[in-house]
Amino acid sequence: MDSESDIVQCKDYVILKRGNHIILHQLTKKLSIQFLGSSIDLSNIIGLPYSSMFRIEMVRKNSYMLERCNPDEIPTGLSAGNTEFGTDNRNIQDDNNAQALSKEEIIDMKNKGLSSQDIVTQLINNSKTFTHKTEFAQEKWLRKKSKKYSDYLQVLKPNIRLLSEVLMCNTASPNNFKLLGLRMDTLSQIITFVNFQPQGKYIVYENSCEGLICASLLNLTDCRGKLLNVITPNYSFNKRKALVAMKFPEEKHQSVININLSTFAKYANSGNTVSNSVICNDSKSLENIGDSEATSSISSCGEKECNSEVVEVSSSLSTSGNITSTNNENHDLKRKAESEESECKRTSYQERENEEVRQLLDNKADGLIVVCKEKPNDFVKEMIQFVAPSRSFVVFSQFQAPLIQLFQDLKQRQDVINIRLVENWLRSYQVLSDRTHPEINMLATGGYLLTGIIVTNN
Amino acid sequence: MSFVGLKSRIEAGDTVIIYINPHRMHALEVKSKRLNKNSEEIDNVFQTQFGALNVESLIGREFGSKILLPKGWIYVLHPTCEMWTQTLPHRTQIIYTPDISLILFQLDLKPGSVVLEAGTGSGSLTHALARTVYPDGHVHSFDFHENRVSVAEIEFKTHGLSPVVTVRQRDVCRDGYGESMNDVADAVFLDLPLPWEAVPHAVKAIKKNGGRFASFSPCIEQVQKTCTMLRGHGFGDINTLECLQREFSVIQRSLPVLSFDSVGNEEGGQKHESIITALPPLTMPGHTGYLTFATLPPMHSRPLILNIGNSGPD
Numbered sequence A: 001m002d003s004e005s006d007i008v009q010c011k012d013y014v015i016l017k018r019g020n021h022i023i024l025h026q027l028t029k030k031l032s033i034q035f036l037g038s039s040i041d042l043s044n045i046i047g048l049p050y051s052s053m054f055r056i057e058m059v060r061k062n063s064y065m066l067e068r069c070n071p072d073e074i075p076t077g078l079s080a081g082n083t084e085f086g087t088d089n090r091n092i093q094d095d096n097n098a099q100a101l102s103k104e105e106i107i108d109m110k111n112k113g114l115s116s117q118d119i120v121t122q123l124i125n126n127s128k129t130f131t132h133k134t135e136f137a138q139e140k141w142l143r144k145k146s147k148k149y150s151d152y153l154q155v156l157k158p159n160i161r162l163l164s165e166v167l168m169c170n171t172a173s174p175n176n177f178k179l180l181g182l183r184m185d186t187l188s189q190i191i192t193f194v195n196f197q198p199q200g201k202y203i204v205y206e207n208s209c210e211g212l213i214c215a216s217l218l219n220l221t222d223c224r225g226k227l228l229n230v231i232t233p234n235y236s237f238n239k240r241k242a243l244v245a246m247k248f249p250e251e252k253h254q255s256v257i258n259i260n261l262s263t264f265a266k267y268a269n270s271g272n273t274v275s276n277s278v279i280c281n282d283s284k285s286l287e288n289i290g291d292s293e294a295t296s297s298i299s300s301c302g303e304k305e306c307n308s309e310v311v312e313v314s315s316s317l318s319t320s321g322n323i324t325s326t327n328n329e330n331h332d333l334k335r336k337a338e339s340e341e342s343e344c345k346r347t348s349y350q351e352r353e354n355e356e357v358r359q360l361l362d363n364k365a366d367g368l369i370v371v372c373k374e375k376p377n378d379f380v381k382e383m384i385q386f387v388a389p390s391r392s393f394v395v396f397s398q399f400q401a402p403l404i405q406l407f408q409d410l411k412q413r414q415d416v417i418n419i420r421l422v423e424n425w426l427r428s429y430q431v432l433s434d435r436t437h438p439e440i441n442m443l444a445t446g447g448y449l450l451t452g453i454i455v456t457n458n
Numbered sequence B: 001m002s003f004v005g006l007k008s009r010i011e012a013g014d015t016v017i018i019y020i021n022p023h024r025m026h027a028l029e030v031k032s033k034r035l036n037k038n039s040e041e042i043d044n045v046f047q048t049q050f051g052a053l054n055v056e057s058l059i060g061r062e063f064g065s066k067i068l069l070p071k072g073w074i075y076v077l078h079p080t081c082e083m084w085t086q087t088l089p090h091r092t093q094i095i096y097t098p099d100i101s102l103i104l105f106q107l108d109l110k111p112g113s114v115v116l117e118a119g120t121g122s123g124s125l126t127h128a129l130a131r132t133v134y135p136d137g138h139v140h141s142f143d144f145h146e147n148r149v150s151v152a153e154i155e156f157k158t159h160g161l162s163p164v165v166t167v168r169q170r171d172v173c174r175d176g177y178g179e180s181m182n183d184v185a186d187a188v189f190l191d192l193p194l195p196w197e198a199v200p201h202a203v204k205a206i207k208k209n210g211g212r213f214a215s216f217s218p219c220i221e222q223v224q225k226t227c228t229m230l231r232g233h234g235f236g237d238i239n240t241l242e243c244l245q246r247e248f249s250v251i252q253r254s255l256p257v258l259s260f261d262s263v264g265n266e267e268g269g270q271k272h273e274s275i276i277t278a279l280p281p282l283t284m285p286g287h288t289g290y291l292t293f294a295t296l297p298p299m300h301s302r303p304l305i306l307n308i309g310n311s312g313p314d
């Protein structure tokens, strides 16, 4: 197997999973993170294979390290021991005094390094109501506690599925979704609607999705495929965390060609000429991002990492209900990335590159993918001319209204057929013997998709 | 041809989609002759509401062209897996695009992946799997039904999928995937009446480096048995999902306006205002199936003691 890339390395973005919580973190010089209220030293994960399991061990008060452990030692769920249970809840009083242990005492136990099983046993012994709870209720309670106090941590290699999960939910403010509320089912349909083929050539515009769209498409691209990535003056190369986190091999990045929006405009207006266009290969711009991001995290002394919030929400929006990601945006980087871009402009290969762009635009694209926070209507109506006949476009919006309008406008045109506007509904299930039911919470929306097929009328 | 890969002009032997409207599409193989009911060769003519289409005349046309017929026009489109799912001849129940999309995504498939599928059924999912793992990956598809296997095989060949798809006749619950499939799969997919019986075989087939698992089942009892089996065989991150797609029609309606101004204005005719809105359909499929996904970790992180059949609390 591809063993090199299966080993955790310095500077890697890693996904850390603890009980039900997952976070995305870049391994910079400062190797400690705050995760569910404890400060954990990550040094021990470097050099070990991805998917390894670790026991979280206390070094001193509030400070922990990771010890690799055998997966067999991890309990599948904490057990209540030989406790009795009630048959229904008639004797349970709903007061806040059910638990005799104070919050401070519980924290103290954690600080003393007691294991989850020990803490949970203490909680049971000090709970006035536990034995009155029915077996179901006891199990439910245990499951909740065991996830909260999980002593184990798994390090996972980022992939598109995990990134979409970790980047999607902003648990800090549940009503303010990241990634424009683009849920995984919607993302998965963007790819099928556009008939994404590994060797095809696709135009993509994404804004405010942390590079997840580009990363998803690039992941599905073969060395012969091409992504024409539309960039605008406000385009920010360093807000593409997903693209960096995927750690694609260099050759992959060669498939991404950044083209200024103005180039498309000029080409469309001036009878297919390309002058002063900007094109640069993604590997160059990406390299810069990678570096600058790493430096920023180091220079800021990991402060940002420490501030990264891990907020608990008792919802289960997906398998792992609570999803957070470390947040280290740096506005200074934006300017830096922009200057890289203008440097790129001055390259001596300009002529050849212009020719390349012209050819790319002459031979129309196999599809158009637009996922952005802006109102996409005018852009889509213009960009359709760059899509070949019998190929599709797909537009994502967080809002239905602009897509209704776009639907109407496109309906008037002769060159677009099979226009469809869809929305999805996605529900996840708790599956346990005799206790199977939909999860209590679900994402109420996953965004809207509009799609259609280009045709010719001659 | 051309379900994997893209081209711009129609050649003999291609499968094309005849588009009449969003609800009327047909898949056709472009060849000059076809067999009639009595197995006699006749000219390949396709009848539409707008008149007859001589299929051979499509050769050389650009995909996406408008084709004029005696009483109207149609479009001839490049085939896609999604249009095939909409138009294919049903030999079994099939999986539709919203579920297919989620399966591709959750199985972490990409060019080069090796995926095992059972059963092949009508090949609806197989097409999409093939497109994703193309050009250097592979789909090994299994079904125990002889006729379905042979029909699917011909279909995949006609559609140019042969380099990436192999179909085999086999009872995967009883006999597993076979020696040759040990440690080859990045992902395993099941659409079977008794999926849990195939779980131990899936473990053998998945690479030592680990992989993903998915199962599609219409009934919750099937899901429960499958999840129990997965837990007992070292799988983690077990997640059951259900996805439904709602399609809107965009409509413009004129609505009478009710306001204080309407009072005493009966004979003058009520004022109307126009609205544009997206209308969901009155009815839609409310259930297709449950999708259960799971991860089999790499060997080094796989639990050794597998308490088969024993479901832990989570």
Ligand SMILES: C[S@@+](CC[C@H](N)C(=O)[O-])C[C@H]1O[C@@H](n2cnc3c(N)ncnc32)[C@H](O)[C@@H]1O
Binding pocket: B092, B093, B094, B095, B118, B119, B120, B121, B122, B123, B124, B125, B126, B142, B143, B144, B145, B148, B170, B171, B172, B173, B174, B191, B192, B193, B194
């Ligand atoms: C619902 S169909 C699959 C449909 C397919 N997913 C599609 O999208 O077209 C189920 C198929 O599984 C096959 N099957 C059932 N039990 C099987 C077994 N034990 N081994 C192999 N195939 C089996 C049946 O013959 C049938 O064709």
